[in-house]
Amino acid sequence: MKKMVLGRRKWVAFAVVSMLTAAACGGGETADTAAPATTAAPAATEVPAATEAPAATEASTTEAPTTTEAMPETRAYTAEELTDVDAAPGSGDGIKIGYISLGESIPFVKLVSDSIRAEAEAAGAEFVFCDSEVDPAKALECGRIMAVQEVDVLINFQLFEDAAAQICEEGPQVPVVSIDIHQRPCETTFFGADNHAAGFMTGGATAKHIEANFNCEYDEFILLNALAAGEVVQIRGEGAVAGFESICGAIPEDKYNLIDVPSIAVDEARANTSDWLIANPGAEVVALASTNDDMLLGALAAFRNAGREDAFWGTAQGADESSWIELECNEHWVADTAYFPERYGRTAVPAAIALAKGHTVPNPLSTAHYVLTNNPAIAGADEFPTASFTDFYPAQDCG
Numbered sequence: 001m002k003k004m005v006l007g008r009r010k011w012v013a014f015a016v017v018s019m020l021t022a023a024a025c026g027g028g029e030t031a032d033t034a035a036p037a038t039t040a041a042p043a044a045t046e047v048p049a050a051t052e053a054p055a056a057t058e059a060s061t062t063e064a065p066t067t068t069e070a071m072p073e074t075r076a077y078t079a080e081e082l083t084d085v086d087a088a089p090g091s092g093d094g095i096k097i098g099y100i101s102l103g104e105s106i107p108f109v110k111l112v113s114d115s116i117r118a119e120a121e122a123a124g125a126e127f128v129f130c131d132s133e134v135d136p137a138k139a140l141e142c143g144r145i146m147a148v149q150e151v152d153v154l155i156n157f158q159l160f161e162d163a164a165a166q167i168c169e170e171g172p173q174v175p176v177v178s179i180d181i182h183q184r185p186c187e188t189t190f191f192g193a194d195n196h197a198a199g200f201m202t203g204g205a206t207a208k209h210i211e212a213n214f215n216c217e218y219d220e221f222i223l224l225n226a227l228a229a230g231e232v233v234q235i236r237g238e239g240a241v242a243g244f245e246s247i248c249g250a251i252p253e254d255k256y257n258l259i260d261v262p263s264i265a266v267d268e269a270r271a272n273t274s275d276w277l278i279a280n281p282g283a284e285v286v287a288l289a290s291t292n293d294d295m296l297l298g299a300l301a302a303f304r305n306a307g308r309e310d311a312f313w314g315t316a317q318g319a320d321e322s323s324w325i326e327l328e329c330n331e332h333w334v335a336d337t338a339y340f341p342e343r344y345g346r347t348a349v350p351a352a353i354a355l356a357k358g359h360t361v362p363n364p365l366s367t368a369h370y371v372l373t374n375n376p377a378i379a380g381a382d383e384f385p386t387a388s389f390t391d392f393y394p395a396q397d398c399g
Contacts, residue, residue, distance in 0.1 A: 074357070074358045074359050074360070075359055075360070076359070076360040076361075077351075077354050077359055077360065077361050077362070078362065079362045079365055079366075081350075082347060082350045082351050082354065082361060082362070082365060083346075083347050083365055083366075084343055084346045084347055084367075084368070085346055085347070085350055086119075086122070086346065087119040087120070087122050087123035087345075087346070087349045087350055087353065088123065088350075089122060089123065089124060090123070090124050091123045091124070091125075091350075091353050092120060092123030092124045092125025092126075092349075092353050093123075093124045093125070095123075095125045095126070095152050095153070095353060095356045095357075096125065096126040096127075096128060096149065096150065096151045096152045096153075097120050097125045097126065097127055097128065097151060097152070097153055097154075097155065097349070097352055097353075097356070098128045098130075098146040098149060098151030098153070098154040098155065098172065098174075099113070099116055099117075099120075099127065099128065099129050099130070099154070099155045099156075099157070100130050100132055100139060100142040100143065100146070100154070100155070100156045100157060100158050100167075101113045101129065101130065101131045101132060101157055101158075102132060102134060102157045102158055102159050102179075102180075102181075103131065103132060103133050103134035103135075103159070104131050104133075105133070105134070105265075106134070106264065106265065106294060107293070107294070107320045107321055107322040108292065108293065108294070108318045108320040108322075108339075108341050109157065109341075111320055111321070111341040111342045111344075112157065112179065112341045112342075112344045112345070113129070113157075114342070114345075115341065115342050115343060115344050115345030115346065116155060116344060116345040116348055116349060117129065117345070118345055119345035119346060119348075119349035119350075120345070120349050123349060123350075123353060125349075125353065128145075128146060128149045128151055130142035130145050130146065132158045132159070134159055134263055134264070134265070136158070136159075136160040136162075136163035139158035139159070139160065139163055139167060140163060140166055140167050140170065142158070142167075143156075143166075143167035143168075143170055143171030143172075144170055144171065146171050146172045147170065147171050147172040147173075149172075150172070151172050151174060152174055152356040153174050153175045153176075153177070153352045153353070153355050153356040154171065154172055154174055154175070154176045154177070154352075155176075155177045155179060155348050155349075155352055156176055156177070156178055156179065156183045156187075157178075157179035157180065157181070158181070158183070159181060159226075159228065159229055159264070160181075160228055160229070160230075161181055161182055161183075161184075161228070161229060161230025161231065161232075162228070162230065164181075164182065164183040164184055164185075164186075164187075165184070165185060167183070168183065168184070168185055168186035171186070173186075174356075175188040175352070175355035175356065176188050177189055177190075177191055177348050177351050177352050177355065178190045178191065178192075179191055179192055179344065179348060180192035180193060180232060181229050181230060181232055182230060182231055182232060188355055188361075188363070189351060189355070189361050189362065189363040189364065189365060190363060190364040190365070191344070191347050191348050191351060191364065191365040191366070191367075192232070192339075192344075192364075192366070192367060193232070193236065193317070193339055193366065193367060193369070194366040194367070194369060195232050195233075195235040195236045195239065196235050196236070196238070196239040196242075197239065197369060197384075198236060198239065198317055198337050198339070198369050199235065199236035199237060199238065199239020199240040199241075199242070199243065199289075199291070199317070200239040200240070200242055200243035200246075200384070201239075201243060201337045201369060201371050201384040202236075202239070202240045202243060202289045202290070202291075202315045202316070202317050202335075202337045202371075203239065203240035203241055203242065203243030203244035203245075203289045203315070204243030204244065204246060204247055204371075204381070204383050204384055205243075205315040205334060205335035205337070205371050205373065205375075205378050205381075205384075206244060206287050206288065206289050206313060206314060206315045206334060206335070207243065207244040207245075207246070207247035207248045207287070208247060208375075208377050208378045208381055208383075209313055209334040209335075209375055209377050209378060210248055210285070210287050210313060211247055211248055211377070212376075212377035213313075213377065214285055216247070216248035216249065217285070218248075218255070218285040218286065218287045219255070219282070219283040219284055219285050219286060219311075220255050220257055220280060220283045220285075220286045220287070221244065221251045221255050221256055221257065221286075221287045221288075221289075222257045222258075222259055222273075222276070222286060222287070222288045222289075222299070223237050223240055223241065223256075223257070223258050223259070223288075223289055223290075223291075224259050224261060224269060224273075224288065224289070224290035224291065224295040224296060224299055225237045225258060225259075225260060225261070225290075225291050225295075226260065226261050226262055226263070226264040226291065226292075226295070227260050227262070228262045229264070233291050236291045236317065237258075237291060240289040240291070241256075241289075243289075243383075243384075244287065244289065246383070247383070257276065259272050259273060259276060259295075259299070260272070261295045261298070264292055264294055264295060265294055265295075265298070266294045266295075266297050266298040266301070267298065268298065269294065269295040269296075269297070269298025269299055269302075270298035270299070270301045270302045270305075271298075271302075272298075273298060273299040273302035273303070274302040274305070274306070276302075277302055277303065277306045277308065283311055284310075284311050285311060285313070286303075286311045286312055286313065287313055287314075288312065288313065288314030288315070289314065289315055290314065290315070290316040290317065291317055292316065292317055292318050293316045293317070293318040293319070293320055293322050293323040293336065294322065295316070296314050296315075296316035296323075296333070297316075297322060297323065297326070299312070299314065300312060300314065300326065300330075300332070300333065309332060310332075312332045313332055313334055314332065314333060314334065315333075315334055315335045315336060315337065315371075316333070316336050316337070317336070317337045317339065318336065318337070318338075318339050318341065319336040319337065319338035319339065319340075319372050319393075320339075320341055323336055324389070324393060324396050325396050325398075327372065327373075327389055328374070328389055328395070328396040328398060329396060329398035331375070334373065334375050334377075334378065335371050335372065335373035335375060335378050335386075336371070336372050336373070337369055337370075337371055337372075338368075338369060338370045338371075338372050338387075338392065339367055339369065340367055340368065340392075343367070344367070347365055347367070351365060369385070370385050370386060370387040370391075370392075371384055371385065371386045371387070372386075372387055372388070372389045372391075372392070372393075373386060373388075373389070374388060374389065
């Protein structure tokens with residue numbers, strides 16, 4: 001096949017709930033800060049020549065009229081003020097928020113979209129929605145629609161990082177909040193996963209199970225990823241490898257497998273994993289790490305269809321509702337690194353409103369992460385924070 005080896009990066013220690021306040025990568029022609037772009041002031045009009053003022057009289061007490069209005073004050077927000085907070089009612093009055101969805105057919109994305117819509121409406125903002133349907137051409141058309149609609153700020157969650165520059169050029173020239181994928185060069189701030197940390201937790205959770213049950217002896221390691229999403233998923237993937245290797249040692253080159261799933265969808269992951277299984281009939285202990293739930297669901301379906309589910313031991317990222325039954329009821333889905341997509345709007349919308357008002361926000365902003373698991377080899381790990389599934393979500397019926 002098939003064996004594509006990612007370059008290794010030494011793991012850098014991370015903060016699991018990072019609320020970094022680094023400067024933004026910049027937007028368009030603005031300076032390299034997380035403040036929104038400012039348009040050039042109009043040229044000053046020519047002042048007519050002054051006529052000679054009449055002589056003042058002692059009775060004249062009228063003050064000269066004010067010729068300028070006070071500019072609204074702007075401020076720099078902290079990550080704590082903007083992260084996972086309710087949008088204040090009325091805070092979005094008079095603001096038009098545009099939102100480009102990655103694709104409503106993806107369960108994780110639908111949860112993100114619903115959360116953003118709800119918070120925008122709660123704030124009183126006008127909300128303009130466009131579904132890019134996991135298609136770069138449609139994402140570009142969404143950007144054009146946002147420009148025509150004259151939105152004041154854009155929340156962009158389109159998948160293809162290499163399409164971002166053209167969307168920036170043809171889309172609205174306003175501040176941009178990127179969701180989980182960089183939207184450079186117009187990105188003002190990034191909100192989403194702490195990518196290396198989330199990846200490290202995912203690979204580490206799989207390794208904890210392999211260590212406890214197989215003494216770190218396994219036939220193959222599979223990383224499921226979507227390289228079209230660009231830098232962020234590369235970082236997640238490298239984090240997953242680093243997390244696995246921190247517990248079970250370096251992955252031998254001949255055991256490392258990258259399965260690329262450009263659509264990040266279940267069906268493509270199932271097909272690509274089925275091909276891999278045909279080419280690797282002897283693999284009896286397979287450790288898997290996935291950068292989303294859909295891809296691990298597809299891989300699990302492929303193993304199941306091939307009658308080889310007993311070989312499958314995997315951890316995903318996201319913990320959206322599509323994974324809940326497997327996570328709660330199937331020991332082969334050993335853990336899931338939670339992103340809490342149903343809460344994304346509680347950061348993206350307050351940040352967008354602040355930017356629309358000319359304020360400065362931190363870059364990046366990050367969601368919290370926990371490894372959700374009932375696996376005794378993983379629960380309570382020292383290497384990363386863990387929690388029970390039911391600490392955050394309702395118990396599932398495993399009957």
